Amino acid sequence: MIDPETLLLRDEMLPGVVRLTFNRPDKLNALSSTMLAQLASVLEVARTDPAVRCIVLAGAGEKAFVAGADIGEYQGGRNAAFCAYQIRSRAIFDALETFPKPTIAMVNGFALGGGFEIALCCDTIICSTEALFGLPEGRLGLCPGGGGSQRLTRMVGKYVASDIMLNGWRISGERAYSLGLAVECCAPEKLEQAVLTRARALLKIAPLAQKEMKRLISEGADASLATAKSLEQEVLFRLYTTRDAQEGIDAFLEKREPNFKGEERFD
Ligand code: COA
Secondary structure, three states: OOOHHHOEEEEEEEOOEEEEEEOOHHHOOOEOHHHHHHHHHHHHHHHHOOOOOEEEEEEOOOOEEEOOEOHHHHOOOOHHHHHHHHHHHHHHHHHHHOOOOOEEEEEOOEEEOHHHHHHHHOOEEEEEOOOEEEOHHHHHOOOOOOOHHHHHHHHHOHHHHHHHHHOOOOEEHHHHHHOOOOOEEEOHHHHHHHHHHHHHHHOOOOHHHHHHHHHHHHHHHOOOHHHHHHHHHHHHHHHHOOHHHHHHHHHHHOOOOOOOOOOOOOO
């Protein structure tokens, strides 16, 4: 019997850098409804908690990040329950994608189905040479349900996405890196250090600027170039009115480190 309290572990890798660890290693961290609900409630609180600057998602044990949705919960053909689970998990994945602070997927071992989809919702994927990414839902007679078929295709294009989905093919960490999915692929024992190095860098960037740049990247990608450029300018004008922008500019000219507060308005 799994203690629901421990399905999602939380620790601080650095002040402000919160790691959430999917914790069902005996089931390769397969995503149960309880685990997803815990993820949703942690994200909801962390959205507005100024003490949280970055979320890192990881899997417990050495074999998996997350090996997908808990297939056990799919058994029995209960259509209403299945649809409710899918609608709920899609909303949680969307909340992760639009989370207003940087998110990092720290992937070691299997990142399959919902596990890969979670990584695709993060801003950054850092993986180990032991990582294996895939969307094998076709083997169950299903297709991805957490946005994976669309996010992956937009990321890597039709042919690689077809190769991964239609063949149920798994790609290695090195391949994910060469495709531009992962920003770094290192030995498993160096994974935590690689994540910390990036986390330290992103703690130096103004939080409001990060929030707005996230929006530019995701909303801009689906807009026309002209609309996206207008959005960029609108965001820049707004950022200029923040205290943090004035602090960043002053700090540069005064040759000191900025002290960003994340406050919305200049006065
Ligand atoms: N849902 C529920 N249980 C899962 C799971 C999932 N997505 N993935 C793995 N598990 C469980 C296995 O049933 C097994 O449990 P058991 O020890 O009680 O039998 C345990 O995790 C270990 O998995 P196992 O299959 O024995 O490990 P393996 O190294 O031989 O194979 C995988 C690893 C990842 C290739 C294989 O587990 C797998 O194909 N998992 C399903 C992946 C998938 O289809 N994901 C998309 C779901 S929509």
